[in-house]
Amino acid sequence: MFIKNKKWDHKYFLNMREEVLNSWPTGREVDLKEAFLYLASLPKEKHTDYVLKEASQNGKTLLQPRAGVPILKDHIALLQYLQDEGGADILPTTIDSYTRQNRYKEAQLGIEESLKEGRYLLNGFPAVNYGVKACREIIESVKVPVEIRHGTPDARLLAEITLAAGFTSFEGGGITYNIPYAKDVPLENSILYWQYVDYLVGIYAQEGILINRESFGPLTGTLVPPSISIVIGIIEAILAAEQGVKSFSVGYGQCGNIIQDVASIKILDKLTKEYLASFGYYDVHLTTVLHHWMGGFPEDEAKAYAVISFGTIAGAISKVTKIIVKTPQEAIGIPTKEANASALKNTRQVLNMLENQNFIDEDKLSQEEYIIEREVRSILNRVYEIGEGDIAVGTVRAFSSGILDVPFAPSKYTYGRVMPVRDNEGAIRYFDFGNLPFDEEIKNFHKERLEERARFEKREVSFQMVLDDIYAISKGRLIGRPR
Amino acid sequence: MFIKNKKWDHKYFLNMREEVLNSWPTGREVDLKEAFLYLASLPKEKHTDYVLKEASQNGKTLLQPRAGVPILKDHIALLQYLQDEGGADILPTTIDSYTRQNRYKEAQLGIEESLKEGRYLLNGFPAVNYGVKACREIIESVKVPVEIRHGTPDARLLAEITLAAGFTSFEGGGITYNIPYAKDVPLENSILYWQYVDYLVGIYAQEGILINRESFGPLTGTLVPPSISIVIGIIEAILAAEQGVKSFSVGYGQCGNIIQDVASIKILDKLTKEYLASFGYYDVHLTTVLHHWMGGFPEDEAKAYAVISFGTIAGAISKVTKIIVKTPQEAIGIPTKEANASALKNTRQVLNMLENQNFIDEDKLSQEEYIIEREVRSILNRVYEIGEGDIAVGTVRAFSSGILDVPFAPSKYTYGRVMPVRDNEGAIRYFDFGNLPFDEEIKNFHKERLEERARFEKREVSFQMVLDDIYAISKGRLIGRPR
Amino acid sequence: MGERTVVLGVIGADVHAVGLRILDYALRSAGFDVVNIGVLSSQEDFIKAAIESGARAILVSSLYGHAELDCRGFKEKLQEAGLENILLYIGGNLGIGQKNWEEVEKKFKELGFHRVYPPKTMPDEVIRDLKKDLGLEK
Amino acid sequence: MGERTVVLGVIGADVHAVGLRILDYALRSAGFDVVNIGVLSSQEDFIKAAIESGARAILVSSLYGHAELDCRGFKEKLQEAGLENILLYIGGNLGIGQKNWEEVEKKFKELGFHRVYPPKTMPDEVIRDLKKDLGLEK
Numbered sequence A, B: 001m002f003i004k005n006k007k008w009d010h011k012y013f014l015n016m017r018e019e020v021l022n023s024w025p026t027g028r029e030v031d032l033k034e035a036f037l038y039l040a041s042l043p044k045e046k047h048t049d050y051v052l053k054e055a056s057q058n059g060k061t062l063l064q065p066r067a068g069v070p071i072l073k074d075h076i077a078l079l080q081y082l083q084d085e086g087g088a089d090i091l092p093t094t095i096d097s098y099t100r101q102n103r104y105k106e107a108q109l110g111i112e113e114s115l116k117e118g119r120y121l122l123n124g125f126p127a128v129n130y131g132v133k134a135c136r137e138i139i140e141s142v143k144v145p146v147e148i149r150h151g152t153p154d155a156r157l158l159a160e161i162t163l164a165a166g167f168t169s170f171e172g173g174g175i176t177y178n179i180p181y182a183k184d185v186p187l188e189n190s191i192l193y194w195q196y197v198d199y200l201v202g203i204y205a206q207e208g209i210l211i212n213r214e215s216f217g218p219l220t221g222t223l224v225p226p227s228i229s230i231v232i233g234i235i236e237a238i239l240a241a242e243q244g245v246k247s248f249s250v251g252y253g254q255c256g257n258i259i260q261d262v263a264s265i266k267i268l269d270k271l272t273k274e275y276l277a278s279f280g281y282y283d284v285h286l287t288t289v290l291h292h293w294m295g296g297f298p299e300d301e302a303k304a305y306a307v308i309s310f311g312t313i314a315g316a317i318s319k320v321t322k323i324i325v326k327t328p329q330e331a332i333g334i335p336t337k338e339a340n341a342s343a344l345k346n347t348r349q350v351l352n353m354l355e356n357q358n359f360i361d362e363d364k365l366s367q368e369e370y371i372i373e374r375e376v377r378s379i380l381n382r383v384y385e386i387g388e389g390d391i392a393v394g395t396v397r398a399f400s401s402g403i404l405d406v407p408f409a410p411s412k413y414t415y416g417r418v419m420p421v422r423d424n425e426g427a428i429r430y431f432d433f434g435n436l437p438f439d440e441e442i443k444n445f446h447k448e449r450l451e452e453r454a455r456f457e458k459r460e461v462s463f464q465m466v467l468d469d470i471y472a473i474s475k476g477r478l479i480g481r482p483r
Numbered sequence C, D: 001m002g003e004r005t006v007v008l009g010v011i012g013a014d015v016h017a018v019g020l021r022i023l024d025y026a027l028r029s030a031g032f033d034v035v036n037i038g039v040l041s042s043q044e045d046f047i048k049a050a051i052e053s054g055a056r057a058i059l060v061s062s063l064y065g066h067a068e069l070d071c072r073g074f075k076e077k078l079q080e081a082g083l084e085n086i087l088l089y090i091g092g093n094l095g096i097g098q099k100n101w102e103e104v105e106k107k108f109k110e111l112g113f114h115r116v117y118p119p120k121t122m123p124d125e126v127i128r129d130l131k132k133d134l135g136l137e138k
């Protein structure tokens, strides 16, 4: 397969489009001209990009829950509840896992059984099966914008249907919705599929309809070192911009060390803007997203609330544009609507109480920013190099050689050698660098930090330490101390 | 009445003691010699001072809930639950409000009706009515130390009974258990009553039994400027030390601005130690206590959790020795045991996640420490001056002339002119200084901070702003912004 | 005193002073003549103040959880004092613990209160009710 | 392969890989021969691996909530393949949403699983059970 970071030829797109729209009956409901009119007719408060702009101009942080159930009317009621009772600023529609794997038949079975049995057999909303018209009922039943959230390597049909239906934000990317969400989808394929989505969004943009695209920063959610997440966010922003996307959000999953989290969000914002500009994409509206801790949660609700409230601190200090909120029932299963709304209230209260407070040590912050920035540049520059000037080519090559790597990923297209572990203050460091192209300064920095922890805990840095860290938060602390 | 900061004459104490022990039948159960033996026989883990020392040596922060119900066996079950399920490090026994006013007859009625109706008609545990023997059942049923918490201007009999029963910590003081808790008890009286308690604790100390005494820092719990609370803590520490107390804790109610809270706890610790030493009390073991926000709470539990988790941040950063934990049901009524245990878990999780993290801006912290320290010294030195070298005399005179003042206090022995309000970052500042002896530098500092907020909100600093601040946290934010 | 006089206080051994301070301020700002007898007030204190001021309403505040014990027999004492027609409100945190609000309200209505307010009632609401009940708003 | 061989994988369209990684590590450390077929595995993948390796147990992991749909008919397929005696465990987050654990356990026992584990089960527990069920511990 041949892939490049180059705006698609329109004919190429149209040919592929035929195939995509024919892959499931509801595909034929999509009529782009009609969709432009429909989206243009929506009030501006239902357009994600407008809401994001208003927020960043007023220094406000928006809150978004996760939610999706397989029965349409229940899904609508759920979103209305999260909007009215929880005060969500942007609503989600989380797609079920069969749809994510393009297994629409199984999704159909899931809808039918759910309806029959009166309980949910799918873990999300199967938007493709519902089709454009049914999806519009969602948009018309709420007052705020709705984003499609999923984890689909090939989301071409999903995008066609949901964008036409009036969802004004669409999460994912050729890397972030492949590496953590698939086992054997080659990166060339998923990047290509996502260029399709971005090109489609670009067509909307040409009509003056700004669809927000969001990269899924947290990846595997489990001790992902910030620089890896940031590099990938920047690459997806560039890939999207090339296809014509004008509104993009880069995301980040909380690590837990406040300094590291704030530094990461700042660098994510700064470097994405810088690289976009240096690649010549000047007119992309860029915003940032923080995900509350994405790894294993404590089962106890009071403790889970603690993880959530704690996670909000970094969001408040970094003045991130949006927080995607976890719930007190995270460890158990898909949350009740009440738990979901409660999490939004909890997050809002912490945000509000931290309003205007600034207590962060700027020196420590700069030090951390310095190291993250150097790491990001080291990787990105090397990706660019081995791609011989093409970031898409570079990405594929970087992943196969371990120049880019994601810990704990299920995909066989990751090199899989990078191993993270926390330092003595809870920041996520590299225990094994795999093939990441870091110089001695960076490597020594990490080594020293880990030695400090090893001394403190009187044990070697080992896989046991990593295991302890994976369990730590669910067992009541940030750092997996021995015993 | 004649009052001085001077160790009591033993005969004077003994005379008064007769009267005290005769004021209610259970008083006659107290036998000091037997009490010494009993307390000496308790394992060290049941001695508050031991537990506090262990904690401060290991940099650990202890957690203590609030709890007290009128029926003995329920009270014991409640404490066991908070110990086993909640993981409380120190347990409380909160005394009911009739006992606090020495209205033992009404307390008796309350016990009887509670037993009869099977529901609680008292808001705490009436320890005096139960007497020494019954109280010991509590101590013998739990594994950790138990503190008596109340709000009693005249707690002489309560102290006699509960100390003999094995409670190894006793909260209160002549100022902190009068000004917020009484209407017309003269300060001379309450200070005298508390000298009695401290002298009694001193007698235990002579026998090698260290009873911890704790000052009630939060006072009225409502926008109390830190310097007021710190000055009063220091005075109570000095008064206690003079009577022979060897283990003392100074407390502080969270204000909500992280820098201000951390600075306050540091200054509280530093200056109390300094003043104790400068008065010649070298051997007092001093520790600090943080109370989660003591003012009005939000009714919603998720929001209340946010206030609690948020409050823990300052405790973690300042490495306070103990946190007294609020619950998600604070705004509604006395919490269920489950809510109480959950609050402990929530607090522990946040504490643990902040373990070893230090992200505080030391410059801002020093600036805040500087101003708090100057305020404290200004007041304290003036108190000493007008007391003609006697801090007890000075305190009485300072309160009557407004050199010391507590906002929103019910007591008519406060001058009642000081008025606090939050600045633009949420720190509590003085809007009206009343007669506090502050110089221009201090006054200007406050004025500038308030002008900043006024400009931001485009309105004058006024009582409406104070009102807005009183309601703010219960309505979802720290600062009472207009509308 | 006039038709706009109300007596305000915290009953029993209760010292919660902040809500009282706010109610006082809000009632005055709304044009009422407030006789504020403060915290730690007995039934007798309320009655005495009401007689002396010729008040048309008594507003009892209770936060600490002993309201029920503190208010027993209040109605009867008011009748004895010839105040059977005075308007009687109560508010604050009236139960001990997590109570069912309907039960609490019923209990205090039985004790003779005309209106019973749940925790966190805002002053506006009381002022509206007072004006209505006293016929001050046309 | 020997009596200590077990097949491990995540069933269905589920990609949760972290627990699997840990189970793999823990089982190996405890002396088991682990055939880890990874995430996104079908019933057929499990059966094929079990036959090829002569495994004595199949450990199915499912986090994402579709376990029930994914496991229907598994027992029958195992019987067809002559694996009716193989030990069958399942764990992870087996229900969608906040389910009653007894119900979930019952459902999966009906589907043919010998042991069903609630969320957050620690590897030690499975290892203990495996050793017992396989008669490896005297």
Ligand code: B12
Residues within 6 Å of the ligand: B066, B094, B096, B097, B100, B123, B124, B150, B151, B180, B181, B218, B219, B220, B221, B222, B294, B295, B296, B297, B298, B329, B330, B331, B332, B333, B334, B335, B408, B409, B410, B470, C013, C014, C015, C016, C017, C018, C019, C020, C022, C023, C059, C060, C061, C062, C063, C064, C065, C066, C089, C090, C091, C092, C093, C094, C095, C096, C097, C117, C118, C119, C120, C121, C122, C123, C126
């Ligand atoms: C601050 C506070 C204190 C301070 C009070 C300082 C002072 N002297 O004022 C201190 C720390 C000293 C204190 C002590 C105690 N407190 Co306290 N306290 C509070 C707290 C946190 C806030 C109260 C407050 O100031 N709110 C702000 C004001 C503006 O609101 P408000 O008081 O509710 O009043 C408003 C409305 O309720 C309404 N309202 C009030 N009265 C009336 C009357 C009428 C007629 C109307 C129409 C409306 C109305 O209008 C007011 C203005 O909007 C509350 C819990 C909460 N609400 O979050 C507990 C709370 C009231 N306290 C409680 C208790 C038990 C105590 C203690 C017994 C024990 C203890 N915990 O130490 C002692 C009691 C001492 C005594 N003898 O009274 C309980 C009461 C339990 C119950 N009823 O089931 C509460 C609910 C906390 C809890 N969940 O346990 N407390």
Ligand code: B12
Residues within 6 Å of the ligand: A066, A094, A096, A097, A100, A123, A124, A150, A151, A180, A181, A218, A219, A220, A221, A222, A294, A295, A296, A297, A298, A329, A330, A331, A332, A333, A334, A335, A408, A409, A410, A470, D013, D014, D015, D016, D017, D018, D019, D020, D022, D023, D059, D060, D061, D062, D063, D064, D065, D066, D089, D090, D091, D092, D093, D094, D095, D096, D097, D098, D117, D118, D119, D120, D121, D122, D123, D126
């Ligand atoms: C990390 C995570 C992710 C990562 C996974 C990255 C990756 N590829 O591994 C990402 C972000 C990609 C993700 C995606 C999704 N997730 Co997810 N995810 C989690 C999370 C937060 C932690 C899981 C984890 O790694 N835990 C740490 C490991 C060590 O523990 P563990 O997995 O539980 O495994 C241990 C035990 O359970 C046990 N165990 C596991 N399997 C077995 C099997 C046997 C036989 C035995 C004995 C024991 C056993 O042993 C393991 C080791 O101790 C959980 C919630 C939680 N637990 O806090 C949700 C959770 C599992 N996810 C959930 C969902 C719904 C999804 C999504 C569908 C939707 C979404 N939210 O985006 C997608 C699904 C994608 C797909 N097709 O599978 C739900 C499942 C709902 C339910 N069952 O009711 C959960 C519970 C969150 C929630 N409350 O909504 N997720």
